[in-house]
Each structure stands twice: as C-alpha cells, then as structure tokens.
Amino acid sequence: MISKTNFKIAFTHLSSRKKQTLIAVLSVVFGVSMYIFMNGFMGGVNQAQTEMTFSSMAHIRIYNDVDNAVNTYLSSDENTLVNVRNAKAIQYSDGIKNATKIVEELKSNPKLVAVTSQINLNATFKNGSVEVSGQMSGVDVYEENKMFQMDSYVVQGSWDDLANGANHIVIGIKMAEKLGLKLYDLMAVTTNSNSIKNYKIVCILETGAKGTDASKGFINKSSALQLTAKNKSYASDIQINVPNFNNATTIANSLKGIPYKVESWQQSSGQLVAANSLRNVIALAVSLVILIVAAFGIYNIMNMTVNEKIKEIAILKAVGFGGKDVIQIFLTQSIFIGLLGGFFGVCMGYGIASSVSNVPFSMPGIKTLPMLFRPSDYLIAFLFGVLLTILAGYLPAKKAAKVDPVSIIRE
DSSP states (O other): OOOHHHHHHHHHHHHHTHHHHHHHHHHHHHHHHHHHHHHHHHHHHHHHHHHHHTTTOOSEEEEOOOOOOOOOEEEEETTEEEEOSSOOOOOOOOSBTTHHHHHHHHHTOTTOSEEEEEEEEEEEEEETTEEEEEEEEEEOHHHHHHHHOGGGGEEEEOGGGGGGOTTEEEEEHHHHHHHTOOTTOEEEEEETTOOEEEEEEEEEEOOSOHHHHHHEEEEEHHHHHHHHTOOTTOBSEEEEEOSSGGGHHHHHHHOOSOSSEEEEHHHHOHHHHHHHHHHHHHHHHHHHHHHHHHHHHHHHHHHHHHHHTHHHHHHHHHTTOOHHHHHHHHHHHHHHHHHHHHHHHHHHHHHHHHHHTTSEEEETTEEEOOOOOOHHHHHHHHHHHHHHHHHHHHHHHHHHHTOOHHHHHHO
C-alpha cells in the first residue's frame, strides 16, 4: 500500500509538469479510443457482411448429397472381377422425400429458431428476347420470411402477396433491371423440365447478395410442386436457423438420425469464415500497435521525468527513502495517467463510434456505417491501456530506484 508521503510526492511531480502529464494522458486516450473504434468498426463490417450473406443462406442446410460416382467394377464372387465399359450413372433419388416429417420434428427442437423447406429448380427467366439463367425457389412464404426477414429487403410490392396467387413471383432488383420489368408485369419462366409458365411480379427485392438480386426468383411452394410433379412432402433442401450462427456446426453435428447431409454454413462457406477471421486479426493488430506506440510515448515521458528529477530522487534516497519508495512514486504517476487516460479514452472511443455509426451509407439493409458496440471491447481497451501504461512507467521507476545518491549529489 502506498504511503501518503509517496502519494503526495507523485502528485507533486505530475502537477509540476502539467504539459508532460497532459501529453501522457492524451497518448493513452488516443490509443484506447482507437482500439475501441477499430474493433467496433471491423466487428460491424463483419456483422453486416454476415447478415447480408444470411439474407439468402441458412445457418444449417439439410439436403440429399447424391453420390453419382460410377463403379466400373462388379464382383460376381470373391474370385471373379468384371470390368464394365461405358458405364452410365443413374440417379435413383434426388431431393428429400419425407421433408414434411423432418421439418415437423426439427420445429420441436428447442435449439432451433426457424425451420423451412424449399424446392429449387434451374430456370430461365424471359422478357421478350432477353433471358436470365438462374434458380427459382418454391418456398413457404411465411416461414421463409421468418427465417430470412425477406420483407426487410422489399423495394417494391409486398412479400406476403406471394402467398395469394399460383402465378405470383418475387424477383431481385438486378434481374428486374436487366429484363426491363416493373412491379405487376408478366414474365415467362422456363424450368429445366421445359415447362413454360407466365408469372406476375408482385414484389421486387434488394438483398445486396448478387446471386439473389440478379438471378433468383421465388414462387410459393404449392406452385413449385406442380412444376416438379412431386408429392407435397418433397423438398430440395431444408433450411435451419439457430440462435447464434457461430454455434451452427456444433448444433448441426447434434442433429442425428436424419438420413441426409446436414451441413453448417461454416462447412459450406469456408471463405466467409476466413474473411471474417482475417478482418478481426487486422483490427486487433492495428489496435494493439496503436496502444504499444502510446505506451512508448509514456515511457519516454516517464524516462525524461526521471532524468529531470534525478537530483530530487538522490536527495529522497539520502534522507531515508528506499528503492521501493521511489518505484512506488513513479508507478503511482503511471497508474494515475493510465486510469485517467483509460477513462477518457473509453468515453472518446464511444463518442467516435457513435458519430461514425450515424454517417449515412447506402447499401441494401444498411442505412449508416456499420458499428458494433461490444462491452468487451471497452473493458479490454481500458485494461490494456492501464497495464501498458504501468509497464511503461515501471522501467524508468526501476532505473530511478538504482540511483546512487552519493554520486549524484557530488555532481
């Protein structure tokens, strides 16, 4: 515990060199605030990128992973091997045959927040001579909206109108622009089974995902079943969302007893995971460098203070102050600078982050620059600022503790 005398001496040193003290405090303020801003901004960018990705991709996907590999060797008995030439791959099954039962079972799972099935078809969208190749998805209108918040991406029309007609379709804004179509126009769609049907555009979306906006259409599931001539329990795949998308792989692995491929978004989108991790590493590295630079500034200031106060230190030691007392005096100064700079750094960091989060930014689903406000960032920034300041002050303090009062006074 620091003595009152040591505390008074430390405070006297700080108050006698106000400019140096202010510069040291501002160094910590700048370092802490930039740490908070950088991590908040990069976290916001990651969150925005993830939300944009999940506008068309579920956290977990269940589908029939058909293996079409051709086995060219047949064995009639253990001593005979027959080689089959010009073998043909025959796909005996595709899609999920008992999707309705699986969806009902999954909806009873408390670990899942949304479950829906889709019927996906390769299709060509036409308007006169202009064509766009892409995919058409037959969806449960309300469950799809619950999972992907489709109505938040609507720029024209209403998502719910998709449920009100067998010939209604929803398309992305890029496709509408390329085909020269507007809301309530008719468009022709040709599926991979060569069936052609005219659909009325009842809604236009802008999700920010190129695949959805430029080459995907949505119809209701019953209309898709008619096109595929499948029974009502058929689905191409089942989409699942969980409370925390970071836990998707763990939850996917826990879904046992399903005779189909269960795949989390991390397993299917390795590039997205790598990009998020890289941005986090860059933000952390830049922030730490800023804090370390600030710590070096504080070290230089404390080192100059020791050199300037060298005679005073010698006198203190000559009248009975020990090395530990000298260390206490200078560490008290460092702690004061760290606490004061850390506090105002947190306040300044929050102010910068709040201001940036209000800057207009035009992007689908985003109206302002993305910024994430995580309490952990503020706590870590404060602790790092204080600890690095204490470390920066300890080295000069240790140097001051070794001062030989006799040699200094003689000079």
